[in-house]
Amino acid sequence: MKRRDFLKASAVGAAGISLLGFPLPAEAAQSVTLTILHTNDQHSRIDPMPNDGRKYGGMGGMARRATLIEKIRKEQPNVLLLDAGDIWQGTPYFNFFNGELEYKLMSRMQYDAATLGNHDFDNGLQGLQNQLPKATFPFLIANYNFGGTILENRFQPYKVFEKQGLRIGVFGLGIELAGLVSKENYGETQYIDPVPVAQEMVQELRQNQKCDLVICLSHLGYSYKTDKIDDLKLAKQVPGIDLIIGGHTHTFLDEPTVVQNAGGETLVNQVGWSGIFLGRIDFTFNKKNRQKTGVSALVLPVDNPVLTS
Amino acid sequence: MVNNTRLVLQLRLRRSGEDCTFVDKLSNRPPHMKIRFRKSLGVALVALLVGACQPLAWQASPSLANTDVPVDSTITADPQTEAVIAPYRRQVTEKMSEVIGFAPEALGKAEYESPLGNFVVDLQIAQSQPLYGKPIDLSLTTNGGLRQPLPKGEINVGDVFELMPFENELVVLTLDGSTVQELFDYAVEKKWAPIGGATYTVKNGKPTDIKIGGQPFDPAKSYTLVTSDYLAGGGDDLNMLKKATKTEKVGLLLRDAILQQIRQLTAAGQPVTADTDSRVTVLP
Incomplete structure (x- = not known):
């Protein structure tokens, strides 16, 4: 079993708080576990990949995913189910039903939030608007300005979720649309540089919203050799994000990449495409005295996860 | 209180x-x-x-074991979800399972040129020509846009949807000579852009001996190119295509063009094969 070894901090803080006897669940508990489940680039893969010898043939399938998520929900008290965009495009289900079934099934699985990928614009702003009522979950996007379009004021940049008193801030970032999406499909939607936007989001979620964990749903892509912004560059340049759930590049990662930055570290994860895998990261929260254990006091080397049996 | x-x-x-x-x-x-x-x-x-108000903060330790859970056949499909999908699937299956052609060999992708790339760029010209009504010199696609190979054996409508799921329209661009040169430079650099109507040789990482319609490329001339509206808009880094002096819609979706080509081949008693004449010569 792989695990990352953290320095043990003084337990004084945790013991102290329990003396107060407040009944708020998170404050009463010694530790709380949060389970993040995630997908990206589902590409309308309702049914499993055809089992015709292709790579990952026979894998995936939304009805199976529903079973898996239901099982995890029964085992875990605090689940957040998230998607990093490109829900649409890739099978005839999208061509014939325009994304309706994808949103319906995700709503049944109780997705908590998604962000927008470039292919989610494939039926234009109107096509997106037509299907949004089918989704019971919000689309979070902080760096697209829909001002002056039919989708103006339709999306929030972030949402704060509360689980047992823990506050989890989730925000969304989209890729530059020009060159990827036909102009007529995205219209006057403006793309804004994700780096300053992410900095603002971290500030807002940490300072004003008092979040204990900050998650970015990103459709920027995992890594490019060019200057183009990607999840690894974002993690390096914007401290304060705990987890980037990525998409667009259809990258399969055996485990999340840990990026060191000025504020500590950021995990970057992505699970390929088509719902072949369900991403899962469990965070165990322990009450610590902030003065005694700064974020920088965290851990051991990150690119060399400690292997224990 | x-x-x-x-x-x-x-x-x-x-x-x-x-x-x-x-x-x-x-x-x-x-x-x-x-x-x-x-x-x-x-x-x-x-x-x-x-306690003098010592701020207490939750600190998160992530568990990095088993962070990608396979969704495979060991997991039973949720019956209620299946029930929601069923009526949609029935309609899709009916439309998709229609057999429209036969391929003796699978048509796949490769660098520079490939059976699948040649097949698509050639049919783009063949299917657009009658609608456009004027000569089309060149045809372009990219490997990224061709989402799945065409399988060996019977080809049904579903296979074509897998190959081309996008609602991309065919357009004819008029390009001046310098833009055409940039396009060939791109094709050599990226290796993922099959070009129809032309042959060229890759030498020291540059395109040489470019022939269009069998004639040597003339940088002083303009050429017409059929491609998808997606690529014409600069998709897949094809920014030079935005310099087209004219853009004309063919009035045909690329996927419909592929379906039509296969149906016509079958009607004529021909299998689905790609032209295998070498178009790109790569010098060591």
Whole structure:
């Protein structure tokens, strides 16, 4: 079993708080576990990949995913189910039903939030608007300005979720649309540089919203050799994000990449495409005295996860 | 009453010079919790003041084991979800399972040129020509846009949807000679852009001996190129295509063009094969 070894901090803080006897669940508990489940680039893969010898043939399938998520929900008290965009495009289900079934099934699985990928614009702003009522979950996007379009004021940049008193801030970032999406499909939607936007989001979620964990749903892509912004560059340049759930590049990662930055570290994860895998990261929260254990006091080397049996 | 005690507590905490997130959380409590809070207020105040408001924060330790859970055949499909999908699937299956052609060999992708790439760029010209009504010199696609190979054996409508799921339209661009040169430079650099109507040789990482319609490429001339509206708009880094001097819609979706080509081949008693004449010569 792989695990990352953290320095043990003084337990004084945790013991102290329990003396107060407040009944708020998170404050009463010694530790709380949060389970993040995630997908990206589902590409309308309702049914499993055809089992015709292709790579990952026979894998995936939304009805199976529903079973898996239901099982995890029964085992875990605090689940957040998230998607990093490109829900649409890739099978005839999208061509014939325009994304309706994808949103319906995700709503049944109780997705908590998604962000927008470039292919989610494939039926234009109107096509997106037509299907949004089918989704019971919000689309979070902080760096697209829909001002002056039919989708103006339709999306929030972030949402704060509360689980047992823990506050989890989730925000969304989209890729530059020009060159990827036909102009007529995205219209006057403006793309804004994700780096300053992410900095603002971290500030807002940490300072004003008092979040204990900050998650970015990103459709920027995992890594490019060019200057183009990607999840690894974002993690390096914007401290304060705990987890980037990525998409667009259809990258399969055996485990999340840990990026060191000025504020500590950021995990970057992505699970390929088509719902072949369900991403899962469990965070165990322990009450610590902030003065005694700064974020920088965290851990051991990150690119060399400690292997224990 | 509750509000007043909260205020007092808040003031005292502020005075200690610390910003306690604690206070904010109290205000969010449901009423019954506030009452319980009041009862224990004396204890709480003492504890807080003794503790001099040391901010306490939740610190998260991620578990990095098993972070990608395979969704495979060991997981039973959820019956209720299946029931929602079923009527959609029935309609899709009916439309998709129609067999429209036969391929003796699978048509796949490769660098520079490939059976699948040649097949698509050639049919783009063949299917657009009658609608466009004027000669089309060149045809272009990219490997990224061709989502799945065409399988060996029977080809059905579903296979073509897998190959070309996008609602991309065919357009004819008019390009001046320097833009055409940039396009060939791109094709050589990226290796993922099959070009129809032309042959060329890759030498020292550059395109040489470019022939269009069998004639040597003339940088002083303009050429017409059929491609998808997606690529014409600069998709897949084809920014030079945005310099087209003219853009004309063919009035045909690329996927419909592929379906039509296969249906016509079958109607003529021909299998689905790609032209295998070498178009790109790569010198060592």
